Amino acid sequence: MKRRGNIYIVSAPSGAGKSTLCQELLTVCPDITYSISHTTRAPRGGEEDGRDYHFVTREAFQERIAKGLMAEWAEVHGNYYGTSLETLEATVAQGIDVLLDIDVQGARQMCEALPECVTIFIMPPSVDELRARLEKRGTDSPETIEKRMANAVGEMDQRDFYRHVIVNDDLAEAVAAFVAVVKGCREGVNA
Numbered sequence: 001m002k003r004r005g006n007i008y009i010v011s012a013p014s015g016a017g018k019s020t021l022c023q024e025l026l027t028v029c030p031d032i033t034y035s036i037s038h039t040t041r042a043p044r045g046g047e048e049d050g051r052d053y054h055f056v057t058r059e060a061f062q063e064r065i066a067k068g069l070m071a072e073w074a075e076v077h078g079n080y081y082g083t084s085l086e087t088l089e090a091t092v093a094q095g096i097d098v099l100l101d102i103d104v105q106g107a108r109q110m111c112e113a114l115p116e117c118v119t120i121f122i123m124p125p126s127v128d129e130l131r132a133r134l135e136k137r138g139t140d141s142p143e144t145i146e147k148r149m150a151n152a153v154g155e156m157d158q159r160d161f162y163r164h165v166i167v168n169d170d171l172a173e174a175v176a177a178f179v180a181v182v183k184g185c186r187e188g189v190n191a
Contacts, residue, residue, distance in 0.1 A: 013152030
């Protein structure tokens with residue numbers, strides 16, 4: 001009998017290195033598929049439907065919500081974003097693991113819809129280091145950085161909701177911890 005795939009939910013405050021860790025995990029474990037969200041926002045330069053997002057109309061997204069077809073969703077800055085329940089179900093039924101990079105609110109919704117999800121929270125080594133990383137990126141105004149820092153504190157306060165917490169202080173060590181969680185879950189050790 002084919003094993004059912006795992007759903008790995010990864011959340012972190014902005015600047016904690018979640019995107020880098022997810023990219024590294026997908027390099028080490030290329031058999032994991034990365035979940036592509038649905039959105040009502042317009043594609044940005046170079047984005048492709050089905051690769052970056054599934055771009056849908058507001059009406060189509062609202063219909064999917066009404067029919068219970070979204071595992072999680074949120075309205076952010078006037079646009080909907082969310083994850084298709086039917087796509088997730090079909091993928092894991094084939095024995096394929098799925099990686100989702102979603103916020104704390106989305107993670108809670110996902111766990112209500114699919115309680116077997118494996119939840120992983122990425123922590124920065126410290127609040128000061130997080131601020132330094134955000135400032136070093138040079139992409140945000142001081143006001144935006146303050147907003148991100150306030151959000152980060154609220155997100156980090158919810159880390160106990162997650163089954164696994166990885167501190168991203170040293171990238172190689174954090175990647176090794178992330179891979180260990182995935183391999184442990186596949187072997188039925190860390191579920």
